[in-house]
Amino acid sequence: MPRYDFRCRECGDTFELSRPMADSDAPADCPRGHGDTVRLLSTVAVGGRAAAPASSGGGGCCGGGCCS
Numbered sequence: 372m373p374r375y376d377f378r379c380r381e382c383g384d385t386f387e388l389s390r391p392m393a394d395s396d397a398p399a400d401c402p403r404g405h406g407d408t409v410r411l412l413s414t415v416a417v418g419g420r421a422a423a424p425a426s427s428g429g430g431g432c433c434g435g436g437c438c439s
C-alpha cells in the first residue's frame with residue numbers, strides 16, 4: 372500500500388499515512404486532530420536524486436560542443 376505525506380496547515384506538522392491509491396486524495400486528519408491538511412507529493416517524486424548529478428558531474432563540457 373503506498374504511503375502518502377500530508378501536511379497540516381493548522382499546526383504545520385507533517386505526517387505519513389498508508390492508504391489505498393484510490394483514497395490518495397481523500398481528506399486526512401492531522402495526528403493532533405486538525406482537519407485542514409494537504410497532501411504532499413510522494414517522496415519518490417520529491418527525491419530527485421537520479422537527476423541531481425547532471426549539473427555537478429564531470430564531462431558536461433563535451434556534450435556542449437566546446438571540445439571540438
Ligand SMILES: [Zn+2]
Pocket residue numbers: 379380381382383384401402403404405
Ligand atoms: Zn495539525
